[in-house]
Amino acid sequence: MSGDWRERRHRWDTRYAPYAYIAPYFLLFAAFGLFPLLYTAWVSLQDRDLLAGDAATWVGLDNYVRLLTEDPYFWNAMGNTLSLWLLTTVPQILFALGIAQLLNRRIRTRTVFRMGVLLPNITSVAAVTIIFAQLFGRDFGLVNWVLELFGAGRVDWQAGTASSHTAIAAMVVWRWTGYHALIFLASMQAVPTSVYEAARLDGASQWQQFWRITVPMLRPQIIFSTVIATTGNMRLLAEPLLFNPGTAAATGGSDRQFQTAALYLYEQGFAKYDFGYASAIAWLLVIATVLVTGLSYLAARRIRTD
Amino acid sequence: MTTLLDRPSDVAPPVKHRRRRRAVPLPGPWTYAALVAVLAGSAFPVYWSLVVSSQTADKVDQVPPVLVPGGHLFANIARVFDTTEFGLALVNSLVVSGTITLSVVFFSTLAGFAFAKLRFRGRNALLLVVIATQAIPTELGVIPLYMMMSDLGWAGELPAVIVPGLVTAFGVFFMRQYFERAVPDELLEAGRMDGCSSLRLYWHVVLPAARPAAAVLGLFTFMQAWNDFFWPLVVLVPENPTVQTALSTLASGYTTDYTLVLTAATIGTVPVLAMFLLFGRQIVGGIMQGALKG
Numbered sequence: 001m002s003g004d005w006r007e008r009r010h011r012w013d014t015r016y017a018p019y020a021y022i023a024p025y026f027l028l029f030a031a032f033g034l035f036p037l038l039y040t041a042w043v044s045l046q047d048r049d050l051l052a053g054d055a056a057t058w059v060g061l062d063n064y065v066r067l068l069t070e071d072p073y074f075w076n077a078m079g080n081t082l083s084l085w086l087l088t089t090v091p092q093i094l095f096a097l098g099i100a101q102l103l104n105r106r107i108r109t110r111t112v113f114r115m116g117v118l119l120p121n122i123t124s125v126a127a128v129t130i131i132f133a134q135l136f137g138r139d140f141g142l143v144n145w146v147l148e149l150f151g152a153g154r155v156d157w158q159a160g161t162a163s164s165h166t167a168i169a170a171m172v173v174w175r176w177t178g179y180h181a182l183i184f185l186a187s188m189q190a191v192p193t194s195v196y197e198a199a200r201l202d203g204a205s206q207w208q209q210f211w212r213i214t215v216p217m218l219r220p221q222i223i224f225s226t227v228i229a230t231t232g233n234m235r236l237l238a239e240p241l242l243f244n245p246g247t248a249a250a251t252g253g254s255d256r257q258f259q260t261a262a263l264y265l266y267e268q269g270f271a272k273y274d275f276g277y278a279s280a281i282a283w284l285l286v287i288a289t290v291l292v293t294g295l296s297y298l299a300a301r302r303i304r305t306d
Numbered sequence: 307m308t309t310l311l312d313r314p315s316d317v318a319p320p321v322k323h324r325r326r327r328r329a330v331p332l333p334g335p336w337t338y339a340a341l342v343a344v345l346a347g348s349a350f351p352v353y354w355s356l357v358v359s360s361q362t363a364d365k366v367d368q369v370p371p372v373l374v375p376g377g378h379l380f381a382n383i384a385r386v387f388d389t390t391e392f393g394l395a396l397v398n399s400l401v402v403s404g405t406i407t408l409s410v411v412f413f414s415t416l417a418g419f420a421f422a423k424l425r426f427r428g429r430n431a432l433l434l435v436v437i438a439t440q441a442i443p444t445e446l447g448v449i450p451l452y453m454m455m456s457d458l459g460w461a462g463e464l465p466a467v468i469v470p471g472l473v474t475a476f477g478v479f480f481m482r483q484y485f486e487r488a489v490p491d492e493l494l495e496a497g498r499m500d501g502c503s504s505l506r507l508y509w510h511v512v513l514p515a516a517r518p519a520a521a522v523l524g525l526f527t528f529m530q531a532w533n534d535f536f537w538p539l540v541v542l543v544p545e546n547p548t549v550q551t552a553l554s555t556l557a558s559g560y561t562t563d564y565t566l567v568l569t570a571a572t573i574g575t576v577p578v579l580a581m582f583l584l585f586g587r588q589i590v591g592g593i594m595q596g597a598l599k600g
Contacts, residue, residue, distance in 0.1 A: 009503070014425075017504045021420035022432065024413045025473045029439060032470035036447030036454065043449055102341050105333040115586040116345040118593070122582045123352060124533035126550040127571035130557050131351045134358065134564050140367045142354070178348060179593065186594040235445065238535045242554060245562040265446075270540055275449050282446040289443060 037286075044280040050273035063280035074281065076256050077264040078288065080165070081234060084260060085292060087169035088176075088233045093225055095173065096180035097218070101210060103181065104188045114185075117178030128171055129242040136167045137245075158244060164258040168239045176232075180225045187221045188214060219303045226300040227293055234289040237262040261285045352575065359383075359569035366564050382569040391545065392570055395552035399574075402464055402538075402548060403531035406471040410527045411520050413473050418481025419512045423494055424504060433482070440475045448540055455541055462543040471531055477523055484519035485512065522592045525585050529578045549574040 044064070047057040067074045099117055107113060120128070135142050136157040144154045157167045191214065199209050215222070240252045240263045250267035252259025259267070261281065269278030333341075358366055360379035365372050386392050420426070421433050451470065452461070460466040489512060497507045513520075535550045542548065544555045553574060556567050582589065 013503050013505075018420040018424040018426040018429070021424075021504075021508075022417040022478075025417045025436065025475070025478050026432075028413075028469075028473045029475065032451065032454075033439065033442065033444040033447070036450040037442065037444055038447075039450035040447050043453075099344055102337055102344065105337060107333050107337070107341065111587055111590070113341055113345060114590045114594075115582070116348050118586065118590055119348050119352065119582070122529055122533075122578050122589075123575055124535065124550055124553075124578070126533075126535050126553040126557075127355070127575050128351065130553060130567055130571050131355045133557070134568060135351065135354065140369065140371065142371055145369060145371055174347075174351065182590060182593045231441075231443065235443065242557055245557055245567075247558060265448075266536075266540070269449050269452075275453070279449045282449065286443055286446055 040279045040282050043275055044283055046276045048274075048276040048279075050275060056276075059276070063277050064284070067277070067280055067284060073256060073259070073264060074261075074284075077252075077259050077261045080161075080240075080252070080256075080258055081236070081261045081285075081288070082292070083161075083165050084168060084172075084236055084258075085230065085233045087165055088172040088236075089226065089229045089296065091169070091173050092176050092180060092229050093222060095177045096184055096225065097215065097222075099177065099181040100184035100188055101214065103185050114182060117181055119178070120175045121179045123175070125175070125238040126242060128175055129239050130245075132167065132171045132174075133243050133245045136170075136243075158253060159257075161257040164243065164253060168236070168243055168258060171239050171243075172233060172236065176229065180229070183221050183225060184218055187218050191217045216304055219300075222303060223297060223300040226296045230293045230296045231289060234292055235262040235285065236260050237266060241266070261288070352579070355568045355572045355575070358564055359572045361565055363563055363565050378565070379569070382565050383573065385566060386570045386573065389566070390552060390556060390570065391547055392549075392552055392573065395547045395549045396573070398464060398547065399532055399549040402467050402471075403528050405468050406531040407524050407528045409472040410474055410477045411524045414477030414481045414523060415513060415516050415520055416508065417478045418483075418485050419508050419516075421478070421482040422485035423489065423491070423512070433479075436475050436478050440479070445536060448537065451537075452540055461541055462546055464546075466541040467534075467538050467548065470537065471534075474527070477527065480523055481516065481519060484516065488519070489515050521585075522588050525581060525589060526592070529581065532578055 043056075045058065045060060047059045047062070048055075103110070103113060103117070136144075138144065138154065138156045138158070141157070143157070148154060155163050157163045195213055195217075196209055199213055204212065237260065240258045240260050241250055243258065244253060250259075250263055250271050252263050262285065265278050265281040265285065268274045268281060356379075357373065357375050359382050360375040360377065361372060362376070362378050365376060417436075421429065421436075455461045455466040458466075460469075493511060493515075494507055497511050502510070533550065534548075535554070538548045538551050539554055542551050544551070547555065553567070553570055556570050
């Protein structure tokens with residue numbers, strides 16, 4: 001009798017228990033991750049304005065048509081997104097390669113240096129943006145003070161397109177370079193020294209060794225870093241939102257000069273409560289991210305490995 | 307909006323461990339100089355935040371700027387707690403991040419154990435699904451998620467921030483990789499011979515063995531939850547903030563008093579900074595083993 005029960009318990013344990021252990025992940029992810037994203041597509045086909053009483057009217061592809069053909073703010077935001085993607089992703093990878101190269105020596109107190117380069121990554125994006133907004137202040141910011149010391153003029157960083165993108169890119173690059181540098185460093189340490197010795201015998205300079213040996217050897221990590229940097233940098237929101245001190249507006253500057261697509265989504269969804277329109281922006285941003293990620297993947301793959 | 311863990315990845319960096327001492331180039335003085343410059347650049351904004359938060363407002367708006375900390379840090383801290391909801395924000399952030407951390411570690415070790423050590427139909431396919439879900443930009447589902455939270459009556463309340471964070475694909479995969487390497491099958495077989503059910507195995511064998519990896523996962527998860535910005539900003543209200551949304555409210559006031567704002571930023575950074583100073587070595591190790599994804 002009890003043996004029978006034990007037998008049954010054992011069978012249940014081997015056959016069904018594993019599903020019970022993995023079920024919480026799948027259920028919670030389906031409910032709060034996957035479902036909302038898919039439901040976004042449904043909402044994007046509706047005229048759904050919370051301020052108008054949350055009545056949903058089916059409008060088909062109207063939201064998309066409006067965004068793509070009649071909305072200059074949307075194209076402005078997409079342009080800013082692409083500009084910021086380029087200005088953040090490329091320097092991030094290049095600086096990370098340089099820093100990794102510096103760290104890849106027998107340095108003393110290397111833990112200090114490694115932790116040091118990772119420090120920016122553990123600070124919150126809100127705090128970083130607020131600190132940088134102060135540093136880039138027009139009248140009393142440290143950056144302008146230094147520029148003046150070197151005889152350059154003051155820059156009203158928030159005011160222009162190029163200047164605001166530069167300042168925002170600085171925050172992102174500052175926050176993420178060290179993380180990528182550590183990933184590169186780990187792979188650099190796996191490159192066998194015999195390869196470098198052979199190159200030295202052939203008379204290759206340090207610079208040549210770096211570009212001809214180190215970088216090609218790091219190809220998988222460079223692809224990895226490019227892909228994750230791209231997916232992150234295509235949806236910047238906190239930086240352009242908080243870069244504008246003293247205003248709660250989600251417009252990304254007085255002329256929307258640094259409003260990203262993610263910020264435009266936020267503005268339409270949670271400042272104007274136009275849920276249908278915001279959902280259409282979300283899906284267009286998903287598509288744009290997939291396209292740009294694919295492109296940057298192909299670009300990173302072109303690193304020669306011969 | 308990108309935090310430590312929320313970046314999806316579809317290319318994992320294969321990283322080998324260094325086995326023996328290699329003839330790496332010896333660093334010259336220029337290398338050290340460059341490294342110190344990098345270190346200074348990394349630390350400066352955090353230092354600057356401390357400088358501003360220890361000054362009076364008129365010292366901050368001054369040319370040339372004051373570059374060393376002043377004596378008003380505690381006065382500014384008191385002002386932050388007096389004039390804003392920052393005390394509540396700290397408690398809320400602690401509750402949110404603590405709950406999410408416990409939950410992520412628990413569910414990740416449980417599912418990671420099943421994926422690494424138990425046999426069941428569809429295991430590999432389901433694991434692939436877990437890996438693939440890391441690449442899904444779920445952040446962009448905010449609109450329906452907000453509608454769901456409203457329907458549940460959680461808009462403006464902490465469960466709205468906690469519940470979507472209770473599991474992560476990354477955590478499951480991370481623990482699965484660890485168990486695969488670190489827990490020998492023989493150990494589990496021995497337990498089974500003694501008549502242990504899988505749940506008892508999990509509790510008495512797997513969980514104790516998971517401690518080092520679970521600690522790193524916990525640290526990472528806590529920092530990520532603490533720093534999370536976008537979703538809390540969307541779903542919470544200024545009267546019931548987390549640290550990050552309180553910072554946002556402060557920074558978007560009509561007059562920006564930078565001593566106040568940066569003091570709040572400094573206070574909000576101290577908990578993760580302390581964790582980082584204590585356990586930074588483990589976190590650096592995790593990233594360099596290619597296990598921790600940004």
